[in-house]
Amino acid sequence: MIECRAVTKIYKGKEIVKELNLCVEEGAFVVIEGESGGGKSTLLNMLALLVQPTSGEILIEGENIALLSDYHSSQYRKNFVGYLSQEYYLFENLSVYENLLAPLVVQDLSFGEINKRIEQKLQLAHIANKRDAKVAHLSGGEKQRVVLAKALLNNPKLLLCDEPTANLDDINTQHFIALVEQLQKEGSTLIVVTHDKRLKHLESVSRYYKMHNGMLQPRS
Amino acid sequence: MLTKLHFALVLLLRYKNKHLLLFFLMSFLVSVVSSVFFISSSLQKDIAQTLDAQADITLQRFEAGRVLNAPQSWVDDALDIEGVSQAQGRVYGMHFYEPLEEYFLVYGVDLYDTQVVQELQKVVDTLDTEKFLERKNMLIGSGVKRFFDEFAYTDYYIFRPPDRSREKIYIYGVLDKQTDVLSNDMVLMSMQNAKKVLGVEDDFVTDVVIKVANPKELTTIVNKLKMLHFNVRIITKEDIQRYYKNIFNYKGGLFLALYIVTLLSFMLILYQRYSLTKSDELQEVAILRLSGWKIDEIVWLKLFENFVVVVSAFMSGVMVAFVYVEFFGGGVLQALFLGDENLHMCTSLSVDFDSASLFGLFLFFTLPYLGAVVLPLYRATTKDAMEILR
Numbered sequence: 001m002i003e004c005r006a007v008t009k010i011y012k013g014k015e016i017v018k019e020l021n022l023c024v025e026e027g028a029f030v031v032i033e034g035e036s037g038g039g040k041s042t043l044l045n046m047l048a049l050l051v052q053p054t055s056g057e058i059l060i061e062g063e064n065i066a067l068l069s070d071y072h073s074s075q076y077r078k079n080f081v082g083y084l085s086q087e088y089y090l091f092e093n094l095s096v097y098e099n100l101l102a103p104l105v106v107q108d109l110s111f112g113e114i115n116k117r118i119e120q121k122l123q124l125a126h127i128a129n130k131r132d133a134k135v136a137h138l139s140g141g142e143k144q145r146v147v148l149a150k151a152l153l154n155n156p157k158l159l160l161c162d163e164p165t166a167n168l169d170d171i172n173t174q175h176f177i178a179l180v181e182q183l184q185k186e187g188s189t190l191i192v193v194t195h196d197k198r199l200k201h202l203e204s205v206s207r208y209y210k211m212h213n214g215m216l217q218p219r220s
Numbered sequence: 221m222l223t224k225l226h227f228a229l230v231l232l233l234r235y236k237n238k239h240l241l242l243f244f245l246m247s248f249l250v251s252v253v254s255s256v257f258f259i260s261s262s263l264q265k266d267i268a269q270t271l272d273a274q275a276d277i278t279l280q281r282f283e284a285g286r287v288l289n290a291p292q293s294w295v296d297d298a299l300d301i302e303g304v305s306q307a308q309g310r311v312y313g314m315h316f317y318e319p320l321e322e323y324f325l326v327y328g329v330d331l332y333d334t335q336v337v338q339e340l341q342k343v344v345d346t347l348d349t350e351k352f353l354e355r356k357n358m359l360i361g362s363g364v365k366r367f368f369d370e371f372a373y374t375d376y377y378i379f380r381p382p383d384r385s386r387e388k389i390y391i392y393g394v395l396d397k398q399t400d401v402l403s404n405d406m407v408l409m410s411m412q413n414a415k416k417v418l419g420v421e422d423d424f425v426t427d428v429v430i431k432v433a434n435p436k437e438l439t440t441i442v443n444k445l446k447m448l449h450f451n452v453r454i455i456t457k458e459d460i461q462r463y464y465k466n467i468f469n470y471k472g473g474l475f476l477a478l479y480i481v482t483l484l485s486f487m488l489i490l491y492q493r494y495s496l497t498k499s500d501e502l503q504e505v506a507i508l509r510l511s512g513w514k515i516d517e518i519v520w521l522k523l524f525e526n527f528v529v530v531v532s533a534f535m536s537g538v539m540v541a542f543v544y545v546e547f548f549g550g551g552v553l554q555a556l557f558l559g560d561e562n563l564h565m566c567t568s569l570s571v572d573f574d575s576a577s578l579f580g581l582f583l584f585f586t587l588p589y590l591g592a593v594v595l596p597l598y599r600a601t602t603k604d605a606m607e608i609l610r
Contacts, residue, residue, distance in 0.1 A: 045606045048510075050509070050510060050605045050606045051604045051605075051606045052604060070514055070515050071514060074509075074512050074513065074514040074515075074517075075512075077509075077510065077511070077512040078511075079512075083510065085510075089506070089510055090507070091231075091234075091504065091507060093234045093235060094230065094231075094234050098227075098230050101223075101226075101227055101230065102227065102507070102508060102511045102513075103511035103512050104223070105223040105224050105226070105227040106224070106511070106512055106513050106514070106517055107512075109223070110223075111222075111223065111226075114223060150511075154512070
């Protein structure tokens, strides 16, 4: 279970997230929408341990992740969480394959296992045909799929998605929806920040929130 | 471990343009400094070795401010002084080589006598005296050989003594490269031939070299020589060493300027490196953090990447310097060091490795460089990854 207790994030003097409380059960599919600058991405970044909250607690299975050591926070990112970011945080000069290598080389896997897992995730993200292409030469949608493949590499228990379909065409959006629903069935917890109506109205969505001025408001 | 190494190599190759630029700049700086190291230590070693083997005292006839040939009898006079273990007359002088308008040092030796100058004795020891004296032969320094070769004087050379007669002397061999700094422009021949070539009368010598058994008696012997022949100039081995030391200290100043320029360039590279670290590489660090890399894993990755660049740059710089000094004689740098004062022809040096200085140089280049890379990266790893990516 993921629990946020009075989480606040102040950045450059501005309160981005205010006293936020959230409780997400294991296997839930949570959708959050809201206007730009409302603090949605900051919330996901805090859950991915890429940003530390200014105050409050983020508990995952009862443990405050903000207090984890470098070793344990790396383990958390490496083994527990998959992050599909809005921006493409990729090595532009490396190939797709080499980009996917980065998270796997720090896991104790053999070359065979690494290659097998990369091939598998490239297939899942429908980007296998660009395996050896340089990321800098890919379109926005293709990069989005590379980020998706990367997020799935560690078979995450918690998948955080920030505007995952923003750059995808209809076919790839349908693929993505099918994929996240499959992941949910397999027991993964999903927290998706989106404006996409197709995602908001999915039957599998267990909770739906609107984020406004750093605060979450439940929606039916 | 292997997979991490593989990834490090992938990064190294993908960013090869950036690394190659640094590699060439660092190599260039290292090669300049190493060349100076090699040249100065080689020259100092060569000169120290050669000067060490010089006579303790050189006695010259000095009248009206001019050095004149000394009578041969001065050799016996010196030998009569208590404490003098050996004395020998020398015949030498400059010969003008007309084709290239250069001067050679013609040096005459008595091949049947023990040489006071140890370096000469070494040369004489390797000679088959009978064979050498069969006809008019000479040994030449490597600089002289180059000039002779240029005008196809491969078997013999015809000297024109001051009386404008012709003296044909055959080339017997080339002097040892180890003594090149002093013997580069030297032509060695028998005493009789040297006297003919230089126009020295039979019972005269250019100067007298003296060996002293006990160095503590040197001052006393010098004083006795002065009293014996009031019109003399006496040069001790220490005087010669001091003279060369002064020249090298002066030249050392020029090299200090070169070092400072190199140091400033290196600082500039460090600054550039530090600035680069601030931008694209910090983003790289953030992506790795996002991918689950620990701080120490990132630091080791970056250390490895840059260590490969800086060590290979250092090694290639040292190798370039070695080839430059050993096979190309140090070119411009050597000319800067030796100048025209005491040697007017380029010498070929035997590279002398000063491993401690080389190791010091290695540390001087690698540690600040790696520090300039790793410290800002380490600071970045302790920040929020998103803060860097923004």
